[in-house]
Amino acid sequence: MLILSDLYRVAIRTGDRVLTPSMKKIVKWDHPAGMKYIHFWAPLMKWSLVAAGFGDMLRPANKLSLNQSISLFATGAIWSRYSMVIIPKNYMLFAVNIFLAFVGAQQLARIGHYRYTHPEAQAKN
Amino acid sequence: MASLISRGLAQLKSKEMRDYLMRREKHFWGPVANWGLPLAAIADLKKDPEIISPKMTVALCFYSMLFMRFALQVKPKNRLLFACHFANECAQLMQLARFINYKYGTPQPMKQYQVPPSATKPPVPPVRTV
Numbered sequence: 001m002l003i004l005s006d007l008y009r010v011a012i013r014t015g016d017r018v019l020t021p022s023m024k025k026i027v028k029w030d031h032p033a034g035m036k037y038i039h040f041w042a043p044l045m046k047w048s049l050v051a052a053g054f055g056d057m058l059r060p061a062n063k064l065s066l067n068q069s070i071s072l073f074a075t076g077a078i079w080s081r082y083s084m085v086i087i088p089k090n091y092m093l094f095a096v097n098i099f100l101a102f103v104g105a106q107q108l109a110r111i112g113h114y115r116y117t118h119p120e121a122q123a124k125n
Numbered sequence: 126m127a128s129l130i131s132r133g134l135a136q137l138k139s140k141e142m143r144d145y146l147m148r149r150e151k152h153f154w155g156p157v158a159n160w161g162l163p164l165a166a167i168a169d170l171k172k173d174p175e176i177i178s179p180k181m182t183v184a185l186c187f188y189s190m191l192f193m194r195f196a197l198q199v200k201p202k203n204r205l206l207f208a209c210h211f212a213n214e215c216a217q218l219m220q221l222a223r224f225i226n227y228k229y230g231t232p233q234p235m236k237q238y239q240v241p242p243s244a245t246k247p248p249v250p251p252v253r254t255v
Contacts, residue, residue, distance in 0.1 A: 042195035045188050052184040065176045067168050071161030078158035 012036055046096045053103030061114035062121065064107050073104025156206040163209060166216035174227035182221045189214040 012035075019029060033039040053072065056064065080097035083090045115121075136142065162185065169176065189210040196206035 038191065038195045038198050042191040045191045048184040049181070049188055052178070052180040055180045056178050059178065063176055063178075065165070065169055065172075065178065067165035068162075068178075068181065071165040074161050075158050079155060082155050 043090075043093050043096065046093075046100070050096060050099045050103055053100070053107065056107065061110040062118075064111050066108075066111055069104050069107035069111060071104075073101055073108060076101030076104055152201070152203055153205070156203060156209050159206065159209045159213075163213040163216045166213065166220055170216070170219060170223070174223045177220050177224040177227075179221070179224055182217050182224065185217045186214060186221065189217065 015029065015035075019027075024030060028034050029036070035041075049072070076097045076099070080094050080101060083093035083097060166185075192210040193207055193214065196203045196210060
């Protein structure tokens with residue numbers, strides 16, 4: 001059975017062995033917010049929310065969840081503001097949250113447009 | 126008992142508490158904003174499972190898993206963020222289970238195999254023009 005965490009640890013160990021110090025300096029291998037630590041991978045995972053949101057554009061508008069769109073938009077907007085006031089400024093966090101806010105707003109617009117053009121439809125969401 | 130309550134209220138009104146809530150504290154208001162996601166998912170538990178988006182639910186499961194560890198590894202530890210993502214993980218897993226049950230557990234009508242209405246009309250005999 002393939003255990004992903006073991007695979008990750010093997011990859012990190014081989015990276016530690018194989019990379020030369022100059023290569024490690026270029027990719028910032030030992031940085032405390034680098035590829036070896038959760039401070040790197042967790043904000044990177046937020047891009048998957050943006051990708052899922054883009055994929056949801058193919059769904060019909062009456063199958064979107066209003067609550068989830070509102071919360072995605074709100075969290076994207078608030079975090080994009082906070083990522084610029086924290087020290088140090090985190091531009092990647094800013095970018096991902098701006099995109100998340102756009103995706104949330106786009107879903108809200110689709111829901112609103114659907115409800116406006118179909119007043120007789122029973123709102124499931 | 127009364128002194129316990131009065132001490133508790135005094136702690137709530139203290140300067141440290143006001144500073145925690147009021148200053149531009151990314152450790153507090155950021156995680157508070159993130160609570161929208163689990164609350165939205167809990168509100169959606171009662172609604173039609175048709176509105177669950179599988180891509181978004183799976184993405185949110187992975188996202189909350191990683192952020193649970195992130196919240197405990199940052200300095201200072203952010204237990205509010207941890208609680209938020211723990212709640213979100215539970216809610217998204219419940220939504221995922223409801224979606225799988227709805228899609229594969231209940232018999233779905235086979236919409237694409239509807240017979241077109243033209244197939245039921247009797248064939249018109251060809252008119253001989255010669």
